[in-house]
Amino acid sequence: MDRSGQFFPKPVRNAATGPFPTSEINSRRQLVSMTGNPNVIALKKLVASSIAKDPYDFDGFPWCSMSHRERGEALGVHEKTIRRLIKQAPFAFDTTRNVTLVRIAEPGEKPTPRIYAKKMAAFVRRYLAKHVPEQRTKLRAEKKALTDALDAPADLAMLNKALSLSLSPDELHDLPDDEKLEKAEARLVKVVKWASNLRERETSRDFGCLIGLAKVWPDGAQVEILEVIFDNWTAFMTGVKYQQHLDREANRKLKEVDPTAKLNQVRALFFDYPHIPTIRRYWRVALDAVTTHYQTTKKHPPAGFKALNPGLWKHLK
Template identity: 80%
Template sequence: MSHHERGQAIGVDERTIRRLIKQPPFVFDTTRNITLVRIAEPGEKPTPRTYAKKMAAFVRRYLAKHVAEQRAKLVAEKKALSDALGIPVNSAKLNKALSLSLTPEVLHDLPDDEKSETAKTRLLKVLKWLSNLRERETERDFGCLIGLAKVWPDGVQVEILKIVFDGWTEFMSGVKLVQHIEREANRKAKKADPTAQVTEVRALFFDYPHIPTIRKYWKVALDMMTTHYQTTEKNPPPSFKALNPGLWKHLK
């Protein structure tokens, strides 16, 4: 039975049904086009899947707001790169196209004979990013959100994800620092024992929020959240304080 049919059966609008099942004591879960509703057990806490759905809702709102802008920038860069790489290569257009992704200092130091190859590499990346632009999470993304819901403090997951999305450059800087530490650990392990098995640390380059990367480096997000609470002097919720009680003992 659909929400519309349920609403007709009891004489209310289907929007009322949707609003009511979001309130206690109801618990609902939607998978594809099926919504399961039940009465929650006394004291029952939300499941990781419940928190993941809240995070997914944020992701969709974020994508709906930013994807159009990202697509427009990428399409413009694609055209600029394609025009510059015509036959013959137009040097002026090439410099202008590369300036869309490189700082003036980097572009100035880039040898002329390397600019065409740099532009071709960049064009391939732009084409890949354009093909990956979407307005909702993938199944893999949702699985990662469930994982994040399990390792991040209860009730703070959406706020942490928002901080990461809004501060993506800062997050990736933290990831690069962690990767540097991991590579150093691998190097020392190999030096001590050349036969030691180590996990390869692959360089990651994402200009836009990438949920699997957030899942892998979830502790970096917690560090960002800690910094956010400290700089804004906002009192963290108990579940977050519990991660490091001594850090917040000065707060009532």
């Protein structure tokens, strides 16, 4: 008998893993937590009672909005126990306005777009934590080089060195000397703006865009799609610029037919780093870019992505 009063057959010793194989221990713990653990049973009753009396509607479900302290006091356990319990079946939890909401999830319940968005946001934070410090260092170095060059505009060598941080050798060679000063001034404005906008987590606008992407991208594939776009940003932006060209051509033709027609504005976009609102706006371009990525690398896309066009992936083994 274990602590919860559940009886289990004596485990058979395994020479490789010892008397209690990890998989067996995990399955035993899961069985206990989902069936006989008195704390789980008590918490289920508490959550159901709270929702029946005072439901908190959020993300399409009614939730229990009690605090962890209140839940712990009701069950006679520490708040840490509550935090541990809600992370396992049959509970679902979410956080909004500094309140941790809890409800009882249905077996096999499909994640909501918000849940997928939170997983995408977790990737974004990992990406930013890894890349932002390097970007900040580069921008600071470029800002200093541009500032020093502009303080000595007659020094063409300094100007060339500063511009070489953003221009390719061919671009710098083709740029007339009398235009380099103006180019450096414009670049400095951008560098200062980009440096001030660097952050290590998503904004509320970003998160809203992630929810939108979770709704239009195939279920289960959203995080991987976003990862591919972030890692292949230049290729994605090339696709965006081509789509904008098509949109402008469509506007021109529509204007020829109907001079009074209201046109969708196509604003030029220049982002050197991943920009979530742009991905949300051009989510179809993102799918095309990801398709090209998988075809080029010959990697298997997620099942949900394959389902968009199964015929494209028959050649993969």
